[in-house]
Amino acid sequence: MRRETVIKVLLFLLFAVLCFLILVPFYAVTIASFKPGEDLIRYGLNLKFDLSVINFDNFAYLFTGDHSYFMWFFNSLLLTVVQVALTLIVSATVAYGFAAYDFVGKNLLFVCVLLIMMVPFEILLLPLYTLTYNIGLMNSYSAIVLPGIASAATIFFFRQYLRGVPKEIIAAGRVDGASEYGIYMRLILPVMKPSFAAMAILNGMNSWNNFLWPFMVLSDANKYTLPIGLKTLLTPYGNNYDLLIVGSFFSIIPIFILFVAFQKYFIDGMTAGAVKG
């Protein structure tokens, strides 16, 4: 009994220390957003908590200043919602095709899904860039949304989920005279609801934080998303660290709240691919 208690305490201490190390950067950003910008430039990001310098100037600047922070925020929100909605609808439909039917070419196509999950998207940056340029989609949100709407990881997840749904539902639908599409729309989609939540959260998180491709496509500052906007605060001519730090702090907040509220779905979505069922 004694030995078990010792192990319990040691385990807890180990994880408490690790947890502390992981949370330190969040603490540093949080207090930095309440410190004057000069403080950050002079001393860097640190753990010093000096009540006398704590103020809300950065927040006041962010909320009232003449800059585009909230526009970026809104753009990110809009793009995330559109991207998630389209990706889920398209990927679920494709996954149903894979899960419910046997058809010629199915295995080959599914290998393509797996292949996409293994090939770095970055390889396609240049040809996609020239393609976007040539068809005149530069600086548009469609260029950001379209390449990802049949997301391989999301298709994979939905297919795994659908494999657990009894095929009798489909058979019963056919007996009742529903069409193939009617079965999908009225019988399968409702069953998929819980998996939609997990994928909405995961895709939403990726979309909210997405940077490289939108950064290459968008050139109009009015269309910038939050990560791009924040990045532009760092320039070769000077860095607006005070605004950047409070902007960063503020960009984490929404996703934090979502995470706390829907923790289970984040974790379901994240770990779906890992276990072959």
Add this chain to the structure above:
Amino acid sequence: MIKKFLYSQKVAPYVFVLPFILVFLVFWVYPLGSSLGMSFQKIQLGQEASWIGLDNYEKLSGDGVFLKAVTNSAIYMVLTLLILIPFPMLFAVLINSKLMWGREFFKSSFFFPALTSVVVAGTIFRLMFGEMEGSLINSILGWFGIDPVKFLKGQVTGFIALLALATWRWTGVNMLYFLSGLKNIPDEYYEAASIDGASSFQKFTKITMPLLKPTTIYVLTISIYAGLAMFIESMMLWNGNNSPKNIGLTIVGYLYRQGIEKNNLGYAAAVGIVLLAITMIINLTQLKLSGMFKKED
């Protein structure tokens, strides 16, 4: 007629998967093909392209900066694998133990960093690893009487910052992968092993590790991908695609520099093809060695 055709059970599956076929053709097959084509050309946006055969590849083989980028990416990948597979696996096993207090809290805390965008996380780490005496890491070193280090100016110290960032962001995610793998191992195995008098270490090496293999292979595959494709982390730490003596330059960074910054699209496409080849060779070898092709359906 058309309606009847589209509604038949033979045609319906193709209608369902059609969006994937289209996206795959337009956004994968076509770009990959054109990337391959571009790599044999001298080509700049808005100008006439000219066919130059293998010149780009020949030039690449003697390009010291490219070699530096490949070395950096390879070292980064190997080091992240060495950190981000064993430790998360160990943490997952520990956190899964019956003796653990506050499991849910620790799981969430470990996952938090993954919620931040690379832009935000990179900025935070850039400032934490700043060269001033007062910045976080240097002030901690100061407690031990160590002089401030200019982390982002040196090869080894720069990589320490990069790896710290990767470890911070991904330990919790990989731990969750292993935790979900652990859930699938039946308790009876451990009970049976206990009856046979197996030690904890034996249980770990004889039951846990072999049964976690599918998860490990998955984590390995995505880590290889992420390690070789790393770019934004470096861009954020060094505030741009230029680090002193290219200490933080990666393959994708070089692709971006040649293609976007220098408008040298053909040469950059060749970089992309080499990256594709490296990724495929490593991943297929890894999957073959781990026996994935034998038992897969």
